[in-house]
Amino acid sequence: MFKLKIIVVDRTRADFLRAGETFYLNRLKRYTDLSWMEVKPVKMNKGTPEAEVRSKEAGAIVKRFHPRDYLVALDRTGTAYDSEGFAGHLEKLSFSRDRLAFIIGGPLGLSGDLLKQANEVFSLSKLTLTHEMIRLFLLEQLYRAFTIIHHEKYHK
Amino acid sequence: MFKLKIIVVDRTRADFLRAGETFYLNRLKRYTDLSWMEVKPVKMNKGTPEAEVRSKEAGAIVKRFHPRDYLVALDRTGTAYDSEGFAGHLEKLSFSRDRLAFIIGGPLGLSGDLLKQANEVFSLSKLTLTHEMIRLFLLEQLYRAFTIIHHEKYHK
Numbered sequence: 001m002f003k004l005k006i007i008v009v010d011r012t013r014a015d016f017l018r019a020g021e022t023f024y025l026n027r028l029k030r031y032t033d034l035s036w037m038e039v040k041p042v043k044m045n046k047g048t049p050e051a052e053v054r055s056k057e058a059g060a061i062v063k064r065f066h067p068r069d070y071l072v073a074l075d076r077t078g079t080a081y082d083s084e085g086f087a088g089h090l091e092k093l094s095f096s097r098d099r100l101a102f103i104i105g106g107p108l109g110l111s112g113d114l115l116k117q118a119n120e121v122f123s124l125s126k127l128t129l130t131h132e133m134i135r136l137f138l139l140e141q142l143y144r145a146f147t148i149i150h151h152e153k154y155h156k
Numbered sequence: 157m158f159k160l161k162i163i164v165v166d167r168t169r170a171d172f173l174r175a176g177e178t179f180y181l182n183r184l185k186r187y188t189d190l191s192w193m194e195v196k197p198v199k200m201n202k203g204t205p206e207a208e209v210r211s212k213e214a215g216a217i218v219k220r221f222h223p224r225d226y227l228v229a230l231d232r233t234g235t236a237y238d239s240e241g242f243a244g245h246l247e248k249l250s251f252s253r254d255r256l257a258f259i260i261g262g263p264l265g266l267s268g269d270l271l272k273q274a275n276e277v278f279s280l281s282k283l284t285l286t287h288e289m290i291r292l293f294l295l296e297q298l299y300r301a302f303t304i305i306h307h308e309k310y311h312k
Contacts, residue, residue: 013312016179019172076238083284107312125281127297128239130312137293141283156169156263156286 002093002100004034004142007064008135009057009106010041017132024139027155031146037064041106054111061103061114069101071118073110074134078121086122086141087148104134158249158256160190160298163220164291165213165262166197173288180295183311187302193220197262210267217259217270225257227274229266230290234277242278242297243304260290 012018021036028034042048042056065071070093081089093100103110103118109131115121124137147154168174177192184190198204198212221227226249237245249256259266259274265287271277280293303310 014176014179016172016175019175020170023170023172080282082232082282086283124283126236126238127242127280128300129293129296132312133293133296137285137289140285140289144284156288 001032002070002098004028004032005037005064005066005069005099005101006034006104006135006138007037007039007061007101008104009039009061009131011038012132012135014132017136020136021139024136024143027143028139028146031143031150039064050108051111054105054108055113057106057108058111058114061110062117065101066099068097069099070097071101071103071120073103073115073118073121074105074124074138075110075115075121076123076126076128078123080123080126083141083144084148087145090142090145091149102138104131104138106131157188158226158254160184160188161193161220161222161225161255161257162190162260162291162294163193163195163217163257164260165195165217165287167194168288168291170288173292176292177295180292180299183299184295184302187299187306195220206264207267210261210264211269213262213264214267214270217266218273221257222255224253224255226253226255227257227259227276229259229271229274229277230261230280230294231266231271231277232279232282232284234279236279236282239297239300240304243301246298246301247305258294260287260294262287 012021025036039060042053044053124134144154168177181192195213195216198209200209280290300310
């Protein structure tokens with residue numbers, strides 16, 4: 001199975017979401033070598049163009065890439081899977097790739113250049129979610145995918 | 157603005173999700189008269205057909221309906237909106253309806269009959285989520301929708 005890396009912008013501030021992350025990160029460790037990387041957000045002053053913030057944050061994100069990382073950027077506009085499809089896709093990737101990196105942007109999302117650079121863009125929902133909620137949602141789906149791949153019961 | 161009712165099957169067991177619900181329920185109270193109703197889940201024995209569980213739970217759910225409720229059932233197969241579309245839809249409904257009820261099933265989802273009885277079926281994502289995560293996701297989207305309707309900044 002591939003090494004899994006999740007790169008996020010900023011630390012998670014809401015206590016209940018941080019607790020949820022810990023819950024799923026612990027479960028995921030059983031299935032894969034997982035690293036969680038938090039990149040510093042760019043301080044926004046009034047008048048800082050949003051594109052500039054996204055571009056600076058992208059600069060910090062790419063530093064965390066490994067040359068062999070298969071890059072999956074999360075964005076509302078990306079490809080939507082159902083859970084079985086997502087699990088099947090991950091399993092297929094595991095045959096050809098040894099490193100997978102998921103990238104979740106900050107409050108302003110990811111830069112267009114980063115979305116282009118990614119091997120694929122994955123959408124959890126058409127709805128806009130906070131960048132902190134997306135983390136919990138992704139972790140739950142990764143856990144669900146591993147239970148599907150391993151033909152295990154999903155533990156609630 | 158309409159009265160809002162959210163009917164769910166079973167209480168929320170994960171502490172971090174219950175904390176998240178409380179967080180958003182408090183925020184939502186500023187915008188609308190909201191009631192949160194938990195319906196008892198049906199005990200499953202080995203061999204109980206899933207359809208029977210769903211149908212019994214539906215029986216408990218419909219008892220919570222008010223004759224004027226506009227019923228929105230949540231199901232993966234329903235209509236997907238983006239957040240602006242969802243907010244616009246809620247705002248439009250508020251002109252003609254004074255009561256809105258969202259219905260979230262238990263681990264096995266909602267019965268087909270209940271989905272048919274609903275005025276509409278709404279999908280948060282193509283992905284399967286736990287019935288407990290859906291609650292948090294819906295509450296966050298309702299809060300987001302009210303900030304959009306009221307032209308307010310989204311507070312993180």
